[in-house]
Amino acid sequence: MIENCKKQEKRRTSGSRTRGMRRAAGDDSSIVISSRVRLARNLAGVAFPGWAGEVERRMVCRQIAAIAARVEELQNPRILMMDEVSPVERMVLQERHLISNELAEGSDGCALLLDESCGIAVMINEEDHLRIQALGAGLVLDDIWQRVDALDNALDSLLEYAFDEQFGFLTACPSNLGTGMRASVMLQLSGLRLTGELEQVMNALDRLGLAVRGLLGEGTEAYGNIFQISNQSSLGESEEEIVSGLQTLVQSLVRQERHARLRVLQSRRNLLDDQLGRALAILAHNRLLPSGEAIDLLATLRLGVETGMISGISSAALSGLMECIQPGHLQRSSGRGLTPEDRDAMRSQMVRSKLVDVRLSGRKHAIIPPEDTLGNNGQNQSGL
Amino acid sequence: MNCELCNKNEANVHYKQVVDGVVRELFVCRECAERDGVCMKTPAGIFDMLLGGLDDDPVAEGVTELRCPVCHMRESDLKQEARVGCANCYSVFKDRLGGMIASMHTGTLHRGKTPQSVRIRLEVGKLERELKEMINAQRFEEAAAVRDRLARLSAHNQSITEKQ
Numbered sequence: 001m002i003e004n005c006k007k008q009e010k011r012r013t014s015g016s017r018t019r020g021m022r023r024a025a026g027d028d029s030s031i032v033i034s035s036r037v038r039l040a041r042n043l044a045g046v047a048f049p050g051w052a053g054e055v056e057r058r059m060v061c062r063q064i065a066a067i068a069a070r071v072e073e074l075q076n077p078r079i080l081m082m083d084e085v086s087p088v089e090r091m092v093l094q095e096r097h098l099i100s101n102e103l104a105e106g107s108d109g110c111a112l113l114l115d116e117s118c119g120i121a122v123m124i125n126e127e128d129h130l131r132i133q134a135l136g137a138g139l140v141l142d143d144i145w146q147r148v149d150a151l152d153n154a155l156d157s158l159l160e161y162a163f164d165e166q167f168g169f170l171t172a173c174p175s176n177l178g179t180g181m182r183a184s185v186m187l188q189l190s191g192l193r194l195t196g197e198l199e200q201v202m203n204a205l206d207r208l209g210l211a212v213r214g215l216l217g218e219g220t221e222a223y224g225n226i227f228q229i230s231n232q233s234s235l236g237e238s239e240e241e242i243v244s245g246l247q248t249l250v251q252s253l254v255r256q257e258r259h260a261r262l263r264v265l266q267s268r269r270n271l272l273d274d275q276l277g278r279a280l281a282i283l284a285h286n287r288l289l290p291s292g293e294a295i296d297l298l299a300t301l302r303l304g305v306e307t308g309m310i311s312g313i314s315s316a317a318l319s320g321l322m323e324c325i326q327p328g329h330l331q332r333s334s335g336r337g338l339t340p341e342d343r344d345a346m347r348s349q350m351v352r353s354k355l356v357d358v359r360l361s362g363r364k365h366a367i368i369p370p371e372d373t374l375g376n377n378g379q380n381q382s383g384l
Numbered sequence: 385m386n387c388e389l390c391n392k393n394e395a396n397v398h399y400k401q402v403v404d405g406v407v408r409e410l411f412v413c414r415e416c417a418e419r420d421g422v423c424m425k426t427p428a429g430i431f432d433m434l435l436g437g438l439d440d441d442p443v444a445e446g447v448t449e450l451r452c453p454v455c456h457m458r459e460s461d462l463k464q465e466a467r468v469g470c471a472n473c474y475s476v477f478k479d480r481l482g483g484m485i486a487s488m489h490t491g492t493l494h495r496g497k498t499p500q501s502v503r504i505r506l507e508v509g510k511l512e513r514e515l516k517e518m519i520n521a522q523r524f525e526e527a528a529a530v531r532d533r534l535a536r537l538s539a540h541n542q543s544i545t546e547k548q
Contacts, residue, residue, distance in 0.1 A: 044471060047455040051469035127467070152497070157544060161499045162471035167485070168494030170474055172467040174485050179496035209490070236491020 029138040030306040031254045033186045033226065033319060036097065037141065037148045037243070038133035040171045040180035041155070042162040048172040049109070049125040057109025057125045064113060064124050067158045073151040074115040079124075082110040088337070091328025097135060102126050120147055122155075127172050128180075130155070139250060141183055145243045168235060178235030183243050185250045190225040190303040191260030194271060198225070201256065208249065209233055223292045224299025224322075229253075265307055276304045276360060283355060288341065289348035291326055298322050298351070301358070312357035321354055385453070387413035395453055411453050414475075452476045504541045508534060 042048055049057055061081075068077045082090065082103060093099045098118065103110055103126045113122040123131040132152055134144040162170040168178035176182075192198040205212055211232045214222040229250065231242050264272050279300040282293075302318045304310030323329065325347045331338050334346060387395045393413035450459045453476075457469030462477060474481065486492050498506075511534050518527035 042471065047470045048468065050465060050467050051455055051457060051461075149497075153500075156499050160501065163499050163502055164471070164474060164494075165502070166493055167474060168496055170471040174468070174481055175488050177485060178489065178494050181496070233488065233490040235485065235489035235494060238496045241495075 028251070028254050030315065031187050031189075031257050032139040032250065033188060034097075034135060034137050035139055035141045035144055036133060036135045036182075036184045036186075037144045038131050038182050039148055039152055039169075040128040040176045040182075041130040041132065041152070041169055042171060043129050044160040044162045046129065048127075049129060050127060050172055054108040059109075060129050061109045061111050061124050063159070064111075064122070064130070067155075068113055070158065071151065071154045073147070073154050074113070074120070076116040078114050080112045080114060082112070083107045088328055088331045091326075092332055093328075095323065095326040095328050099123060100126055100131075120151060122151075128176070139185065139247070139254070141185065141243050141247050141250075145183070145239065149239070175232070176234055178233075179237070179239050179242065181234050181239055181242055182230050183246045184228050184230035185246065186226060186228050187250065187253065187257070188224065188226050188299055188302065189253070189257050190299065191257045191264055193225045194264050194268070194275075195260045197256075197260060201253070205229060205249075210246075210249070223295035224302075226295070226299060261303070261307055272304075272307065272309060273360075275300055276309055279304075280358065280360065283351060287348050288344040289325075289351060290344055291347065294325050294347055294351060295322055298325075301355075304360075309361045310358060311361065312359045313355065317354070321351065325350060385411055387411070387416055389413075389416040450476055450480075501541065501544055504537055504544070508537055508541070511537070 043060060043063070046052065046060060047056055049060075052060075061079075065079050068074060068079065071077065080093075082099075085093070090099070090104045093112065094101065094104045096118070098114070098121050099112055100123065103112065103123050106125065109125045111124040113124060115121065119136065120132075120134040123133070132148055132155070134147045134151075136144045164170055169180040171177055171180055189198060189201070192201055202212055209232050211228075211230050213228045213230070214226075229246070231246055234242070237245070279297045283289075283297050283301075298318050298321060301310055301313070302315050305313065305315045305318065324333075327338075327343055330343050330346050330350075338346065385395050387393045389412050393415060395411035395413055451457070452469060452473045454472040455469035457465075457473055459477065459480065462468065462473070462480070468474060468477065468481075482492075511530050515527055515530045515534065518524075518530060
């Protein structure tokens with residue numbers, strides 16, 4: 001199911017990237033990795049999931065399952081009951097940002113309603129009865145808001161939502177009242193880190209009432225200088241105002257990041273050259289690669305590709321690799337449970353095999369040794 | 385259920401009091417609860433309320449505790465869970481949650497989407513008021529047009545309710 005999703009999404013995201021590049025004068029996808037919009041909704045007359053009993057949660061789940069096939073906005077929808085999904089598949093869904101930590105840990109009545117493309121999904125019985133969400137590559141907040149809005153309208157015609165004229169859509173946590181909307185953008189701000197301006201930018205975002213999180217959401221580290229930026233307030237503004245406010249701000253951030261990268265290239269090229277050289281050296285010769293470090297190093301290469309200092313691999317391939325090397329993905333592809341050390345070894349080998357054609361600008365030869373210099377189990381035979 | 389004191393309004397406050405060791409329980413409306421001093425406790429600060437420690441004995445002598453009559457969440461549960469139990473809790477704990485909501489958001493009034501059924505209900509209310517005014521002013525032709533619109537809206541609303 002998830003494999004099938006992956007193929008569908010690949011077709012969808014590649015289309016979306018092409019459309020984005022045609023539409024945008026400046027290509028934001030070199031800095032903005034992805035966009036996401038979610039709406040929190042609850043059913044009227046039913047206790048919210050955290051307070052409801054198992055019977056009520058299962059009833060909500062059955063109600064959603066019963067109407068799913070009638071929702072035209074979902075193509076060939078499937079419901080994945082969390083208590084029937086293996087721990088590894090849960091990790092994969094989480095790493096692909098399709099489910100939250102809370103849903104991954106949930107059981108009774110917790111489910112994911114997923115359409116064929118995996119680009120739009122509904123978490124059932126997470127903190128709220130429904131979390132309707134869509135994801136897209138690049139800065140595509142408007143597009144995905146339209147898709148989420150359409151699905152929300154379709155569900156609204158089949159279900160009765162808990163709503164109050166003053167507080168809007170009623171949610172388990174008061175922080176989601178009103179529109180129930182969180183719009184977020186994941187972007188890489190390595191240029192601002194290198195110029196030393198990142199902290200200043202983060203403080204400004206905080207003052208503007210935006211939440212800044214790491215790669216895997218709340219409480220996670222910003223490996224690779226990759227951040228998720230989202231609105232915090234959901235009451236008092238319309239959905240369109242929230243989306244356009246975040247879009248404008250991200251466009252401004254993209255301009256600042258682009259200028260920072262240009263300044264580094266013009267006046268501190270050695271610094272960037274040094275970082276890329278170090279990243280490649282570690283990637284070439286390590287044999288145990290933890291996921292956080294891998295994201296850091298691959299994000300550095302991504303910066304190298306975007307600044308024209310690295311060739312032999314695309315930025316999209318590096319983004320894809322960052323996903324494939326996460327613990328759940330590795331365990332699924334190996335078909336068995338792996339210890340953390342096994343995972344680090346497998347990740348190390350996988351990354352090296354994907355980077356054999358990578359070259360630093362101005363150098364003739366590849367830096368990563370080809371796989372034939374390695375033993376069967378990834379052990380280095382060259383004495384390096 | 386109706387308020388056990390005035391027997392008019394809907395009961396949305398669960399009133400629990402211990403007097404001389406005897407627990408007295410009542411389901412009352414907000415108005416009666418306020419009149420009787422049930423909601424007279426000083427409103428706690430936002431984070432104090434949601435993140436602060438729980439009282440050891442929330443139903444101490446002479447102290448009352450708010451409780452949602454729909455999902456039975458008590459104020460002490462709200463403190464512990466830091467989440468409300470159901471939609472009705474927003475009405476029961478409105479005084480407690482108001483300050484926190486204001487501090488979390490840009491505004492205190494929803495300005496976004498409205499569910500289809502609510503939009504229709506608001507439109508029906510508006511048209512009914514217009515109809516009344518037109519009849520009083522003997523503008524019967526205009527009133528007939530408004531009446532037809534009301535009939536169409538009611539039919540539409542009926543079809544939505546059936547789907548749900």
